[in-house]
Amino acid sequence: MDRAKPPASEIESIYRERYRHFLRVATAIVGDEATGHDAVQEAFSRVLTQRASFRGEGPLEAWIWRVVVNAARHQRRSRAARHESPEPATFDGTTSLNGHPESDSGVRTWIAALPERQRLAVFLRYFADLDYQSIATALEIEVGTVAATLSSARLALRRSLEEVER
Amino acid sequence: MIDVDALIVSELDRMLPLPSGGRANWQEVVDRAGFRRRRTKSRRRLVSIAAAAIVAAALVAVTTPVGAAVVRGLDGFASWISGEPGQPVSPAEQQAFQQENERSWSGFAPGTALRRLIQTSASGTSYTLFGFRSGDQLCLRLVASGAVSATRTRCAPLRALQTAKEPALVIAVDEPFESASAPPNGADTVPEPAASFGIVSDGVTKVLLHADDGNHEALVASNAFLYVTDRTQVRVRVRSIQAIAGDGTSVALPFQSAPLGMIDLPLQRKGAPQGPAKVDRRVSGGTIGWLDAREPRGEPFPAELLRFPELVSGSYVFGRLIQPDPESADRMGVLLTDGSLEKPNNGEPGLCTALIAGDDTGATLCGHFGRRFQSGPLDVGMTSSGAGQFSIFSGLASDDVAQIKMFLASGATVEGPLKDNVFIVRVARASFPVRLVAYDDQQRVIDVHTYVSDGMTNPAPWQARSSVHELFRITAGAGHALIARAGDTVGGVRCTSFRLSDPVEGDSVDGGCSPWPLTDMPQGNPLTLTAAWKADSANNVFLSGEVPDHVASVTVTFPDGYVRKLRLEQGLVGYLVPAAELTGSRTLLVYRAYDKSGAQIAQRGERIGG
Numbered sequence: 157m158d159r160a161k162p163p164a165s166e167i168e169s170i171y172r173e174r175y176r177h178f179l180r181v182a183t184a185i186v187g188d189e190a191t192g193h194d195a196v197q198e199a200f201s202r203v204l205t206q207r208a209s210f211r212g213e214g215p216l217e218a219w220i221w222r223v224v225v226n227a228a229r230h231q232r233r234s235r236a237a238r239h240e241s242p243e244p245a246t247f248d249g250t251t252s253l254n255g256h257p258e259s260d261s262g263v264r265t266w267i268a269a270l271p272e273r274q275r276l277a278v279f280l281r282y283f284a285d286l287d288y289q290s291i292a293t294a295l296e297i298e299v300g301t302v303a304a305t306l307s308s309a310r311l312a313l314r315r316s317l318e319e320v321e322r
Numbered sequence: 323m324i325d326v327d328a329l330i331v332s333e334l335d336r337m338l339p340l341p342s343g344g345r346a347n348w349q350e351v352v353d354r355a356g357f358r359r360r361r362t363k364s365r366r367r368l369v370s371i372a373a374a375a376i377v378a379a380a381l382v383a384v385t386t387p388v389g390a391a392v393v394r395g396l397d398g399f400a401s402w403i404s405g406e407p408g409q410p411v412s413p414a415e416q417q418a419f420q421q422e423n424e425r426s427w428s429g430f431a432p433g434t435a436l437r438r439l440i441q442t443s444a445s446g447t448s449y450t451l452f453g454f455r456s457g458d459q460l461c462l463r464l465v466a467s468g469a470v471s472a473t474r475t476r477c478a479p480l481r482a483l484q485t486a487k488e489p490a491l492v493i494a495v496d497e498p499f500e501s502a503s504a505p506p507n508g509a510d511t512v513p514e515p516a517a518s519f520g521i522v523s524d525g526v527t528k529v530l531l532h533a534d535d536g537n538h539e540a541l542v543a544s545n546a547f548l549y550v551t552d553r554t555q556v557r558v559r560v561r562s563i564q565a566i567a568g569d570g571t572s573v574a575l576p577f578q579s580a581p582l583g584m585i586d587l588p589l590q591r592k593g594a595p596q597g598p599a600k601v602d603r604r605v606s607g608g609t610i611g612w613l614d615a616r617e618p619r620g621e622p623f624p625a626e627l628l629r630f631p632e633l634v635s636g637s638y639v640f641g642r643l644i645q646p647d648p649e650s651a652d653r654m655g656v657l658l659t660d661g662s663l664e665k666p667n668n669g670e671p672g673l674c675t676a677l678i679a680g681d682d683t684g685a686t687l688c689g690h691f692g693r694r695f696q697s698g699p700l701d702v703g704m705t706s707s708g709a710g711q712f713s714i715f716s717g718l719a720s721d722d723v724a725q726i727k728m729f730l731a732s733g734a735t736v737e738g739p740l741k742d743n744v745f746i747v748r749v750a751r752a753s754f755p756v757r758l759v760a761y762d763d764q765q766r767v768i769d770v771h772t773y774v775s776d777g778m779t780n781p782a783p784w785q786a787r788s789s790v791h792e793l794f795r796i797t798a799g800a801g802h803a804l805i806a807r808a809g810d811t812v813g814g815v816r817c818t819s820f821r822l823s824d825p826v827e828g829d830s831v832d833g834g835c836s837p838w839p840l841t842d843m844p845q846g847n848p849l850t851l852t853a854a855w856k857a858d859s860a861n862n863v864f865l866s867g868e869v870p871d872h873v874a875s876v877t878v879t880f881p882d883g884y885v886r887k888l889r890l891e892q893g894l895v896g897y898l899v900p901a902a903e904l905t906g907s908r909t910l911l912v913y914r915a916y917d918k919s920g921a922q923i924a925q926r927g928e929r930i931g932g
Contacts, residue, residue, distance in 0.1 A: 161739070163648040164457065165431065168348055175346040184338055193345045201354035208737075264337060282334050310326045 161208045162216050170217050171200055177284045178224050184279050185228035192228065199227035218293035221286065225276060225294055266313045274309045277302055349404055398523025399483050401545050405455035407521075408439040408544030419454075430456035430651045436463075439544040444515065445469060445552040447499070451519055453546060455480070457649030462493050462519050462546065470499045470515055476710050477679075479650070479748045483521065485734060488573050490522040490529065490547070490565040496580035497709040516709075518560055519548045520575075528566040534558045557582055576752035580708040581778050591779065595772045597729030597757040602766040608695040608720025610743045613640075613656065613673075619742040620644040623655050627676070636660045636672045636688075643678070647739035652679045652746040654716055661690060677705060677716045677746065695720040698769040700760045706751060706776045713776045715758055716746040724763040731755050751776040782835035786812035790819065793891045796898050801825040802858040804866060806894040811838045818894060820866045822855050830855075832866075839871035840893070848873050849913045849926040861901040863930055865911075868893050872917055873924075879912040888913075904930065 171178075175196065182199075183192030203223050210219050267275055273295065280286045280294055288306075292299045401407040411419070419436045423429035439462075440451040447468035454461050461477040476494045483491055499515040518531060522545055529540040529547040535558045540549035549560075559582060563575045578591075612619050623641030636659035645653045654677055661672035673691035687703050694701045699720040706713040719726060719740060726738035726745050730753040738747040738758070749756055754776050760769035780787060790809035797803045803823040809816060819833025840848075848870045855864040865888065869876060876888040876895050880903050888897040903909070915924040 161648060165433075171348055171351065172346065176340050176343045179341050179343075179345065180338060183341065189341060189345075197347070197351055197354060200351040204351065264333070278330070282330055283338070310330075313330065314326050 162210055164204060164207075166216060167200065167203055167207065167220070170220060174217070174284075178221075180283045181221075181279045182224060182228040182231075184283060185225070185276070186232045191231055195228040195231045196224055198231075199224040202227065214293040215290060218286070218290035221280065221284070221290065221294035222296065225280070270309055270312070273297070274305045277305045278309055281306055352404060353400065398489060398525055399521070399545065400524075402453070402455065402460055402483060402521055403480075405435060406437065407453050407546065408437040411436045411438050411452065430454070430459070430461070437544075439546040440541050440548045442541055442548065442550055443468070444550050447471075447515065447552075449517065449548070449550050451546060451548045453521075453544070456651055458647070459650050460521065462521070464494075464497065464517055464519060464548070466499050466515075472499050474499070474517070474709075476519075476712075477651075477748075478521075478712055478750075481736065482712075482748075482750055488565065488575050489526050489567070490520055490573075490575050492518070492520040492563055492575050492577035492711050494519055494709045494711060495560050495563075495577055515550065515552045516580075517548065517550045518563070519546065520563075521545060522547050522565060525567045526565045527568045530564045530566065530572075531560045532562045532564075533560045576750070577711050578751040578776065578778060581780075591731070591752070591754050591775075593731035593755055595729070595755040595757045595774070596731060596733050597727070597735070597759050597770075598767045599757070599770060599772070601768055601770060603762065603768050605699045605720070605722045605762070605768045606696060608699045608722045610718065611721050612742060613658065613691075616640050616658075618642065620656075623657060627655065627678075639671065642742075644742045644744040646741040646744045646746050650739070650746070650748075652677070652714070652716075652748070654678065654744045654746060656718070656744065658691065659688070675701075675703070675716075675718060677703070677714065679705075679714060679746075694718060698760075699723050700726070700758065700769040700771060702758060702771050704773060704777060706778045708778060711751050712748045713751050713754075714746060714748050716744075719743050719745055719760060722762055722768060723760045725761040725765075727759050727761070729757040729759065751778065754779075780817075780835055782815045782817055783812045786810060786815050786817050786835060790817050793894055794889055794896060796864065796889065796896050798858040798862045798864070798898055799860050800858055804855065804864040804896050804898070806866070806889075806891070806896050807833070808892050808894055814838065818868060820855075820894075820896075822864065824858075838893070840868065848915050848924045849876070861904065863899040863901070863904065865895065865897040865899060867895045869895055869915060873915045874918040874920075875916045877914045877916075879914070881910055899930070 178196045178199075179189065179192050182195040183189045186192050186195055199220070200223075203220050206223075210216065267278060270278065276295055277291055280291045286294065288299050288302045291302045295302070297305075410416070415438075416436055419434075420432075423432070423434065434454050434456040437453050438450065439453045442449050447466050447470040450465045450467075452463040452465065454463070456477075458480040459477045460480055460483060461475055463473060463475040465473045474494070474497050476497070478491060478493055495518045496516040497518065499517060518540065520529075522529065522542060524545065526547075527542060529542055529549070531538045531540060531549050533551075535553065535555055538549055538551065540547040559579045561579055563577060564572045565575055566572045611617075619642050621643040623643050628638055628641075639658040639660055641655060641657035643653050643655050645651075654675055657674045657676070659672035659674060661670050670693075671691045672688055673694055674686060674688040676686045687701075695718075699722045700717060701719075702715055702717040704713055704715050715728065715738070721743065723740065723743075726740050726747070728736040728738055728747050728749055730736065730749065732753060734753075736747060736749065738745045747758075755772065755774040757773070758771040759767055762768045786809050788809070789812075790807050793806045793808050795803050795805045801823070802825070805821040805823060806818075807821070808818040814837055815835050816838035817833070817835040819831055822830045824830065849867070855866065865878065869890070871893060873890070873893075876890055877885050878888060878897060878899070879885045882903075884903070886897070888895050899911070910927055910929050912925065912927045914922055917923050
């Protein structure tokens with residue numbers, strides 16, 4: 157009964173404080189900053205109109221992250237369906253998001269090779285600096301799964317790097 | 323050993339650095355949200371209303387020059403959606419507004435920006451219309467200064483703009499601006515300045531008001547309209563309003579005319595109440611757990627408000643201020659008392675609720691805590707004002723209630739914000755009849771309240787209302803008088819009123835139209851309706867009331883055994899009790915009713931004074 161619809165001012169505050177991080181993660185998912193921005197804007201407009209459905213089961217920001225991630229994934233799938241861009245454009249081992257020369261550390265390849273859920277967990281952990289609980293809320297998975305997912309991702313990277321070193 | 327975390331961070335930073343915030347645009351988010359709400363709401367009904375829309379469009383085309391040109395779009399209200407209609411006010415005006423907000427218990431959201439919309443003057447008074455958006459409330463504030471000095475603030479929910487089919491939203495009609503010398507409630511006896519105002523979309527160039535004294539054109543600017551009149555006639559009201567686009571296309575705007583007194587009210591709107599009419603599960607005797615446990619929900623109740631005796635019946639025990647919708651300034655005070663002033667006084671705690679709305683609207687209701695949910699899990703009050711175009715439904719829901727929905731006559735539904743057992747819903751008076759429905763957590767209907775009227779309309783036929791005339795007048799000292807009026811019985815309905823004429827504090831009027839002859843008396847006692855009014859400064863007291871047709875005479879017996887016959891005409895009773903007869907602090911008066919044969923048919927005691 158006691159559903160606390162978060163006020164728009166609180167959502168606006170999160171938007172203003174964390175917009176750059178939202179944009180970074182969305183860009184990482186969709187492949188370019190313009191589409192990433194569109195995904196963030198679309199996500200926040202959904203958050204505004206659907207905030208009554210926020211159940212207060214975790215931090216508001218984590219719930220917003222979930223909406224942003226879903227909006228970005230939706231954008232990426234839509235673009236793929238329209239054949240506007242290969243999926244995923246980011247971290248596919250051939251392109252560089254910021255125009256810098258491609259990394260030779262293997263990290264990009266590693267990320268591109270990760271299953272989607274692990275890749276998203278990496279983005280949220282390292283691009284947005286979210287804690288495990290918030291990542292769990294954002295990806296709608298258990299906290300233990302987040303830990304296992306990130307651990308598994310790190311292990312994969314470590315192995316690939318050690319192979320390179322040998 | 324490779325530090326994987328550090329490597330990932332540095333590599334990711336290199337590949338995708340934290341972007342600049344240059345693209346951030348909150349306003350764009352808000353605009354998208356506005357369009358989204360409209361899309362979401364209309365999508366479900368698109369197919370079913372398509373045929374009706376074609377018919378409606380055809381009808382509009384017949385009744386207006388161009389028909390489809392006045393098609394509203396939410397984009398036409400963009401300035402209001404963004405909270406930036408008109409021009410910003412001066413820093414001093416903004417600061418004064420903010421300070422007033424901070425002082426108020428029902429203040430609007432901090433940082434709310436006041437905007438200047440329209441300025442005009444009439445008969446030595448300057449009128450400035452301001453506007454602002456606070457959360458999901460759109461408000462207009464009309465400030466009069468000069469010969470008349472007053473401020474009126476009226477708010478509408480943002481939802482009203484998003485769901486309106488018309489290109490304008492009427493916020494207030496015939497808002498009175500009495501001069502200091504005019505008596506209150508004098509609209510039907512003394513001409514008074516009045517203002518009508520509202521919100522318009524970009525395409526609207528003219529707003530025409532059709533009143534009893536002719537047609538008038540409102541000022542239209544800054545996505546608002548304002549019509550101020552310094553009327554010279556009495557009993558004049560705006561009856562219809564049209565919004566007109568640049569190409570001449572016109573659309574009638576829905577609103578309710580302001581009443582004149584208690585009888586000359588607009589006719590009730592026709593329509594069938596929507597939504598479930600029956601409960602799926604009967605619930606009674608509920609409670610509010612947090613109130614039982616005195617949990618400090620919401621905010622503390624402002625101590626300054628406790629000095630208003632009408633707010634707290636009995637001694638204050640515990641109170642909180644609850645804001646069910648964080649996007650609305652509307653709040654409700656929930657107060658527990660010792661119940662000492664409740665009748666019957668059997669030691670039960672009392673419970674008072676006080677609606678404290680952002681636009682100065684208020685209402686208080688007190689009673690026994692334990693009986694609030696005796697007949698159902700919703701305890702509802704409705705507040706309407708004559709000029710404002712939105713009624714406020716507010717009250718308490720017992721712990722059994724999980725959701726509240728308001729069904730409008732149009733078929734639209736409004737979900738009532740519900741927090742800490744308090745709900746407050748604003749509904750356009752033009753959307754009646756309405757139905758308020760409570761659901762439990764299994765989505766079963768557990769309470770239904772149907773309202774055919776906003777309380778400001780009149781179901782009585784015109785002849786019943788227009789035939790009202792004075793029956794008798796009882797005078798007291800210094801020009802005070804009790805005036806009884808009644809009209810013809812038409813269709814089983816008769817209109818009556820009692821006016822307490824007070825040249826010092828202003829008139830008070832009580833009355834309305836109800837079935838006549840009276841058949842259904844409360845508790846079967848024909849004397850239950852008798853009431854007492856303080857008549858004058860000498861502490862004389864008026865008695866007044868309505869009795870059934872079969873009552874031929876009524877007497878009052880004083881404590882010393884003195885018996886007097888009351889004035890009785892056509893079922894209306896009046897009498898002036900001299901202050902000298904009111905010996906104690908609460909004098910017991912005994913009323914007796916007799917039939918035509920002289921037989922006593924009823925008796926009732928009442929303590930007055932003190």
